[in-house]
Amino acid sequence: MPARLSPRRFFRILAFAEAVTWTLLIGGMILKYGFDAGPLPVRIGGSIHGFVFITYAITAVVVGLNQRWKAPRMALAIATAIIPYATIPFDLHVDRKGLLDGPWRREATDDPRDHTLVGKLLRWLLNHPIAFAVIFTVGAVGIMSVLLFLGPPTEWGS
Secondary structure, eight states: OOOOOOOOHHHHHHHHOOOOOOOOHHHHHHHISOOOOOSSHHHHHHHHHHHHHHHHHHHHHHHHHHOOOOOHHHHHHHHGGSSTTTHHHHHHHHTTTTTOOOOOOOOOOOSSSGGHHHHHHHHHHHOOHHHHHHHHHHHHHHHHHHHHHHHOGGGGOO
């Protein structure tokens, strides 16, 4: 990862983007249901929001692992994306507590978490930014593709 894209900046960009895409989805719903614009505005806003939701969730895990957040905090970070605009106050909260401070952890320390498979994989990815970007993108696109194949969440149980 480039030095200028710190964990704090990476997380903040995706938290803001996730909130912005809520506006697109809500706007699409207003057009569809308030102005009888048909399903296209929701399909467009929903697709963009869905993809950014996925990238935010992956980002929350990557940054959470780097910052040594416990699993419940990472889960809470992801859960905030379900509530419109909640990623912004969460970002401000973890930033105020200093939980986004520091650089990417590219080298092992004495911390036992650095010697786990996950810790080693994270360091390898951070030390190979092109591979990181490719794996991150392929992962997000793969998840989005599976979800598009499954159809809208309202139809999953049908």
